[in-house]
Amino acid sequence: MNLNPPPLSRTSFWSTPRPHVLSGKDLRSSDSGLLTLFFGSAEHASRHNWLNAGRTLIDKTYVQLLWEAQQIPYEGKTAHDLASLLDSFVRNDIRPYWHSLDDLSLPERHELAIHLVDATAQQLFADTQRILPATWLLFYLLPQLPIMPITGTPESSYRAYHYAMRERFAQQLPYLMTPYPGSDYGSSHQRLMINAAVNAGDWWQRLCFMNAQLPLSALE
Secondary structure, eight states: OOOOOOOOSOSGGGTOOOTTSTTSOOGGGSHHHHHHHHHHHHHHHHTTTTOOTTSOSSOHHHHHHHHHHTTOOOTTOOHHHHHHHHHHHIIIIIHHHHTTGGGSOHHHHHHHHHHHHHHHHHHHHSOTTOHHHHHHHHHHHOTTSOOOOOOSOOOSOHHHHHHHHHHHHHHHGGGOOOOOOOOOSSOHHHHHHHHHHHHTSSHHHHHHHHHSOOOGGGGO
């Protein structure tokens, strides 16, 4: 059984704009940009009593960029609709946990990640099966939690997918310890904030994992 995944040819995907988004040169569509937009917006809101001068906490343009970057179908809801729904979700479902996330045990983080994915699917899409966009949204919004994004059609609940992927992730982890290149997008405060969040957990390794996955047959 060979657990060594194909070598990562580069880690520049971190700062590379998605070629199919807008002009293909918009840095906001890179992983670095998306993490700064989503986690950065939540972190900013947390320092301002979860208010944003009458605007949504996560701008609809950011939602549009993420949906286009991951090629997620809207299925009846606009970016404006999703940003409005996300506003309530962040305040009601994420805010109560925000300042205690770093104090949670690993099992508690896993359970909270699963709970929030299911809650996002229900509250934003009114469909518990729409876990794919929920995972990508929370992946960039909450790097503190061990969210495992979905890259294909989910065949089971997120709970089952989560633990199956975490097992594969653990097996491949020794091969995923590529150096984190550091934040290269946003203000100096945002870069410091992103670096601190990424260095505190395994978000970078999860990103590398999603870019260098083995087929299931390789683990059999």
